[in-house]
Amino acid sequence: xxxxxxxxxxxxxxxxxxxxxxxxxxxxxxxxxxxxxxxxxxxxxxxxxxxxxxxxxxxxxxxxxxxxxxxxxxxxxxxxxxxxxxxxxxxxxxxxxxxxxxxxxxxxxxxxxxxxxxxxxxxxxxxxxxxxxxxxxxxxxxxxxxxxxxxxxxxxxxxxxxxxxxxxxxxxxxxxxxxxxxxxxxxxxxxxxxxxxxxxxxxxxxxxxxxxxxxxxxxxxxxxxxxxxxxxxxxxxxxxxxxxxxxxxxxxxxxxxxxxxxxxxxxxxxxxxxxxxxxxxxxxxxxxxxxxxxxxxxxxxxxxxxxxxxxxxxxxxxxxxxxxxxxxxxxxxxxxxxxxxxxxxxxxxxxxxxxxxxxxxxxxxxxxxxxxxxxxxxxxxxxxxxxxxxxxxxxxxxxxxxxxxxxxxxxxxxxxxxxxxxxxxxxxxxxxxxxxxxxxxxxxxxxxxxxxxxxxxxxxxxxxxxx
Amino acid sequence: xxxxxxxxxxxxxxxxxxxxxxxxxxxxxxxxxxxxxxxxxxxxxxxxxxxxxxxxxxxxxxxxxxxxxxxxxxxxxxxxxxxxxxxxxxxxxxxxxxxxxxxxxxxxxxxxxxxxxxxxxxxxxxxxxxxxxxxxxxxxxxxxxxxxxxxxxxxxxxxxxxxxxxxxxxxxxxxxxxxxxxxxx
Numbered sequence: 093x094x095x096x097x098x099x100x101x102x103x104x105x106x107x108x109x110x111x112x113x114x115x116x117x118x119x120x121x122x123x124x125x126x127x128x129x130x131x132x133x134x135x136x137x138x139x140x141x142x143x144x145x146x147x148x149x150x151x152x153x154x155x156x157x158x159x160x161x162x163x164x165x166x167x168x169x170x171x172x173x174x175x176x177x178x179x180x181x182x183x184x185x186x187x188x189x190x191x192x193x194x195x196x197x198x199x200x201x202x203x204x205x206x207x208x209x210x211x212x213x214x215x216x217x218x219x220x221x222x223x224x225x226x227x228x229x230x231x232x233x234x235x236x237x238x239x240x241x242x243x244x245x246x247x248x249x250x251x252x253x254x255x256x257x258x259x260x261x262x263x264x265x266x267x268x269x270x271x272x273x274x275x276x277x278x279x280x281x282x283x284x285x286x287x288x289x290x291x292x293x294x295x296x297x298x299x300x301x302x303x304x305x306x307x308x309x310x311x312x313x314x315x316x317x318x319x320x321x322x323x324x325x326x327x328x329x330x331x332x333x334x335x336x337x338x339x340x341x342x343x344x345x346x347x348x349x350x351x352x353x354x355x356x357x358x359x360x361x362x363x364x365x366x367x368x369x370x371x372x373x374x375x376x377x378x379x380x381x382x383x384x385x386x387x388x389x390x391x392x393x394x395x396x397x398x399x400x401x402x403x404x405x406x407x408x409x410x411x412x413x414x415x416x417x418x419x420x421x422x423x424x425x426x427x428x429x430x431x432x433x434x435x436x437x438x439x440x441x442x443x444x445x446x447x448x449x450x451x452x453x454x455x456x457x458x459x460x461x462x463x464x465x466x467x468x469x470x471x472x473x474x475x476x477x478x479x480x481x482x483x484x485x486x487x488x489x490x491x492x493x494x495x496x497x498x499x500x501x502x503x504x505x506x507x508x509x510x511x512x513x514x515x516x517x518x519x520x521x522x523x524x525x526x527x528x529x530x531x532x533x534x535x536x537x538x539x540x541x542x543x544x545x546x547x548x549x550x551x552x553x554x555x556x557x558x559x
Numbered sequence: 560x561x562x563x564x565x566x567x568x569x570x571x572x573x574x575x576x577x578x579x580x581x582x583x584x585x586x587x588x589x590x591x592x593x594x595x596x597x598x599x600x601x602x603x604x605x606x607x608x609x610x611x612x613x614x615x616x617x618x619x620x621x622x623x624x625x626x627x628x629x630x631x632x633x634x635x636x637x638x639x640x641x642x643x644x645x646x647x648x649x650x651x652x653x654x655x656x657x658x659x660x661x662x663x664x665x666x667x668x669x670x671x672x673x674x675x676x677x678x679x680x681x682x683x684x685x686x687x688x689x690x691x692x693x694x695x696x697x698x699x700x701x702x703x704x705x706x707x708x709x710x711x712x713x714x715x716x717x718x719x720x721x722x723x724x725x726x727x728x729x730x731x732x733x734x735x736x737x738x739x740x741x742x743x744x
Contacts, residue, residue, distance in 0.1 A: 171679065171682050171683070171686075172682060172686075175682065175683070175686035175689075175690075176686075178686070178690065179686060179689045179690050179693050180693070182598055182602070182690050182693045182694050182697060183693035183694075183696060183697055184697075185591075185595070185697050185701075323696065
């Protein structure tokens with residue numbers, strides 16, 4: 093992460109120097125071609141380049157915001173958005189950014205600003221009406237990830253500098269043929285004209301290429317960071333789905349700012365995919381869905397939602413379990429009212445971690461087979477193995493937790509659906525008979541018991557030290 | 560060569576610099592933990608401030624739900640009075656539970672649910688609840704980062720030398736709640 097930030101800062105400097113160089117080269121080419129006195133065109137180009145760099149750095153966010161016709165939003169105008177932004181800023185450990193809104197029915201959002209203290213998030217009114225709270229959290233977390241990674245610095249500079257250069261080269265392209273002969277004649281002039289032409293042609297292409305390089309890895313990284321910030325990848329996934337499915341184009345977006353948005357706002361304009369600034373949205377959604385440590389869709393989660401998760405993607409219809417006491421409809425619900433996946437046995441032994449879907453590592457302890465997850469630190473034990481180890485070798489059992497450390501570093505209690513690694517059936521939470529204070533997840537088909545990180549040690553230690 | 564005599568001098572200097580680097584990174588992480596805790600504190604206070612307004616708004620509609628309202632008031636007072644991470648966490652859990660109950664009961668009062676003031680307070684309290692949850696998440700991440708620094712070699716040497724102490728996690732569920740068999744998903 094730190095390296096990514098450094099690379100963004102470095103590339104920002106490179107970009108600024110490159111653009112300045114390009115502009116000065118323009119001036120030089122014009123100078124040679126038209127032969128202005130005192131190299132005035134070089135000096136002008138240099139001046140323009142410096143002004144551009146300075147405004148790009150200090151005022152780039154305002155330029156981009158006014159280009160996008162965004163206006164500041166007060167808390168009372170949309171408390172939900174303002175609150176969600178503040179929630180996500182807290183989760184990401186950043187100062188709360190300014191919140192702007194763009195009047196447009198097409199759902200989209202972007203972030204800008206030269207550093208996290210000077211950041212702004214702009215969303216369209218379409219986004220506010222079309223997304224529920226979970227999805228909005230995902231989108232805002234994605235934008236905050238851009239802010240935290242200093243992507244916004246680089247992307248804003250690109251918008252301002254490259255945008256201006258593209259405009260300039262357009263202008264020059266139009267006046268190009270009206271040039272008179274300069275000091276140099278004949279062959280040399282033809283050569284210089286060629287150089288000028290190449291420069292003029294090159295700059296928009298270079299600009300495009302930078303835009304391309306700018307976005308792909310950044311978007312994936314921001315998606316992943318958003319998943320980490322919200323601990324709920326399904327929210328962003330379903331938001332992306334809704335945004336992608338929306339037919340409207342964003343009116344105020346243009347070639348200079350398109351790369352800043354969460355989903356390319358000009359995607360309906362056609363044109364080859366070579367020029368698209370964003371990774372394919374299907375791939376982004378698929379990647380988010382694969383971060384399945386919270387299950388597909390509405391798993392239980394830490395933070396709370398005011399609305400029920402509405403556009404949940406999985407087809408499985410939630411069925412309340414018979415042994416669950418009927419939960420009242422709580423608006424401040426966390427885990428309580430969330431449904432559980434119905435039993436859906438898979439065909440083969442998937443050996444996937446019930447928590448994080450990583451493949452489990454098999455091993456042996458005191459003669460019994462054990463499966464553990466090296467990512468989340470959980471342990472899966474067959475019923476017979478568990479009984480045997482508890483009776484015969486509780487110390488060895490306690491050692492297991494050290495063998496499978498919680499590398500992801502998450503508090504796994506009460507998070508996500510869990511399925512049996514052997515048959516894929518949803519596990520049932522039950523108190524362990526040998527240690528009723530610990531609630532474990534048991535396969536209803538008797539394949540075994542799942543212990544979250546540290547749970548095995550707690551059970552085994554209780555056995556060692558006596559009841 | 561003329562500069563070889565510098566080597567025995569350079570080694571201790573580098574060692575000291577390295578030492579200082581580790582020490583500073585530990586301090587930085589500790590400050591991060593303190594900041595994260597301050598953020599939780601801000602949100603907890605905000606929740607305490609919102610609750611009297613909520614009770615005031617709800618009172619007229621829910622005259623028959625005296626105990627529910629009293630539970631919230633009591634839980635709020637208790638949460639204000641306690642100190643220490645573990646006690647605070649427990650008191651906050653009780654308050655969260657009491658608030659949930661209140662909002663659950665409020666579902667039975669259509670007039671109340673149409674009240675603009677109530678809806679606004681509900682949004683603010685929901686969000687504050689979220690902010691507490693996310694602040695807690697951030698705090699726990701910071702604590703984990705810091706505590707890991709205390710345990711891994713070689714920063715553990717520096718930590719024990721300067722008496723860095725590990726910080727407790729802010730647990731949402733307390734032990735008593737875990738004892739009661741409940742269905743988890």
